[in-house]
Amino acid sequence: MDTLDDFLSWAWARHQNPLSWYIRPLFILPFCYFAYKKNWWGMGLTVLAVLSSMFWFPEPATVDPQAAAFLAMERQYMAGPWTAGKIAMTALVPAWFAACAWACWRRSWIGGFALICAGTLLKLIWSFHFGGESGWAIVPPAALGFVLCTGVYWYAYRRFHPVEGSV
Numbered sequence: 001m002d003t004l005d006d007f008l009s010w011a012w013a014r015h016q017n018p019l020s021w022y023i024r025p026l027f028i029l030p031f032c033y034f035a036y037k038k039n040w041w042g043m044g045l046t047v048l049a050v051l052s053s054m055f056w057f058p059e060p061a062t063v064d065p066q067a068a069a070f071l072a073m074e075r076q077y078m079a080g081p082w083t084a085g086k087i088a089m090t091a092l093v094p095a096w097f098a099a100c101a102w103a104c105w106r107r108s109w110i111g112g113f114a115l116i117c118a119g120t121l122l123k124l125i126w127s128f129h130f131g132g133e134s135g136w137a138i139v140p141p142a143a144l145g146f147v148l149c150t151g152v153y154w155y156a157y158r159r160f161h162p163v164e165g166s167v
Helices: 002-015 018-036 040-055 065-079 084-105 109-160
Strands: none
Touching (some): 002 065, 018 040, 084 109
C-alpha cells in the first residue's frame, strides 16, 4: 500500500502544475476525432492520455493558492466517503465520454457540440459547488479549452459541411 500512496503523492504533486490543467480539455478533440472515425484504439488511448496527463509535467516550484485550495478540495472529495450521490456524480464523467463518443460516432455534429458545451458547463458547476471560491482556479483552463475545442470543432464542421454556394 505504501507504493500506491507514494505513487499517488508523486502524481498529485505534478497535478499542481498548471500545464496539466490546460492540456486536459484538449483531449476532447482527438477523442471526438477517433469516435468520428470509429477507431476504438484511438478512443481508448485518448482516455488513457486524459487519465495520465495529470502527472506528465514536473512538480511546480510554486503553486497558486487558489489552485492549491481547489486541489485540496478535489483530493478530499476523492478520499471522502463514497455515497450514492457521489457515485452518481462521478459516473457522469464516463457517461459524458460515452455520449460524446456516440454523438461523434453517429456523425451528429450538433450533438457533439452540445455535449462539449454541456461538459464544460457541468465541470464549472461542479467546481464551484464543491470548491466554492477556489472554483475560479479552473475557469481559465476550462475557458481556453472550450474556446479551442469549439473553434476546431466548428472549423471541422464547416470543412466537411460547407454552405451551399460557397467554395
